[in-house]
Amino acid sequence: MRTADTEPEPASDHDGQHFVVRLLDAWYVACQSRQLRQRPISRRIFNTPIVLFRGSDGRPAALLDRCAHRNAPLSLGTCQDGALECPYHGWLFGTDGGCQGIPALCGSQPGRGHRVPRFETQEQQGFVWVYARADVEPKTTPFVFPHVDEPAYATVRYQATSPGTLHANLENILDVPHTAYLHRGLFRGVERNKVTATVRRFAKHAEAEFVGEPVPKGLLGRILAPRGGTVVHFDRFVLPSIAQVDYALGENHVIATTALTPTRDDEVVLNSVITFKTVMPRILIQPLLVPIGKRVLAQDRAMLKAQLQRIQDFGKEQFVSTEVDLLGPHIWRLLRQAARNVPEPQETTPDLPAVFENTVELMA
Missing domain, CATH: 3.90.380.10 (Naphthalene 1,2-dioxygenase Alpha Subunit; Chain A, domain 1)
Structure with missing residues (x-):
């Protein structure tokens, strides 16, 4: 028995109940492709609420599920021409997380600096993957399931x-x-x-x-x-x-x-x-x-x-x-x-x- 190499070491992020590891710089499956249709959906990764929706090009997008205005869940809103409309005051956010419109403002001009953190997404093999750290460019790609769509399998x-x-x-x-x-x-x-x-x-x-x-x-x-x-x-x-x-x-x-x-x-x-x-x-x-x-x-x-x-x-x-x-x-x-x-x-x-x-x- 190799005790020194097999026993888990104490973790600095012990939460009082069990050891927890949070790897944010990695890809995780957020949903199946068929689950993401015309309406936004809410998911969690490491306790963080994330809203997923499809842009005007049909590609999936992921934002922090919290409106920059008054913290309403964006996942309760609707998709409008590829953008996400908050259900509380109608603020409109694009797939990049930037605010595209504030209806109550005269002229509905987008507010400068008003944005929601964005997560990179990738859709492959019937799954939507999300990179768990917001507003970064991933250096890796999601895992590929073996033998999917191969004729012999x-x-x-x-x-x-x-x-x-x-x-x-x-x-x-x-x-x-x-x-x-x-x-x-x-x-x-x-x-x-x-x-x-x-x-x-x-x-x-x-x-x-x-x-x-x-x-x-x-x-x-x-x-x-x-x-x-x-x-x-x-x-x-x-x-x-x-x-x-x-x-x-x-x-x-x-x-x-x-x-x-x-x-x-x-x-x-x-x-x-x-x-x-x-x-x-x-x-x-x-x-x-x-x-x-x-x-x-x-x-x-x-x-x-x-x-x-x-x-x-x-x-x-x-x-x-x-x-x-x-x-x-x-x-x-x-x-x-x-x-x-x-x-x-x-x-x-x-x-x-x-x-x-x-x-x-x-x-x-």
Whole structure:
């Protein structure tokens, strides 16, 4: 057990209940494209209310959801020729956040300097992404979900809200040992198997590679690989908030990628994209994945809610980790370093070795 490298360090922004990491210089999913139509909608990222609407060119725009005049929620207003009209006094704001009109003023002249903070947006693959720091030009681009729209793959999407911190939800998605208990019968059966896992941490992501893992005995394994075999399994975390579970089972391949958006310190929105190809007809597989996913999500949400309640009861988190808590401590380390803008001692690229690598055996 590597205690020094696996135990989370105390955070300077501890809120008295749990550790909180707020990475503003990053992209997060604000909504699905189909959710943003003719009317503005309100979303939150790190407790900040943001209003989204479409400009005259149809492209999404995002502003702070607070009128510069009297703090009314702009999301309660309407869109007028690609601009956003405040519902209180009719002030009109463009996609750049600048005030374009004040109806009560004679001549309806825009007020100089009256503006609302603006957030960069990008629409791709059916999602609207927002850069969480206002009035800056991002140096990065949003994450790209793999295999979407590829002819060989089918795609299933779902969106849900989950209790708990960003870190708690990321670790939950990528934690293997709990699946044999919390999700028994869906992912795994009663029989346990010894599996070798290699954990690697890079400058901006971490992964766990599992070797010798048989096809899970649960319902999902029977659907995707009825003939059995050996699994090629990777779990990955990518800064700031991407969790990915990647299974290859013979000719079958399933990769579930979830983009997490922290709406509050103890709540996230999950946007999951599951892409898969199988030897079985898609028409038989696709209707089964969503119910299974919803069942797993319901079980996880119930546990995360109970965990959060217990943390609040005691006033703080108290974690003890072992080497089979594979990715959680590394997720925490990467989140904290990113929040402090502290790079890894050795920056890595796809062509360079990992900063950290360790191989362990676990029962899964």
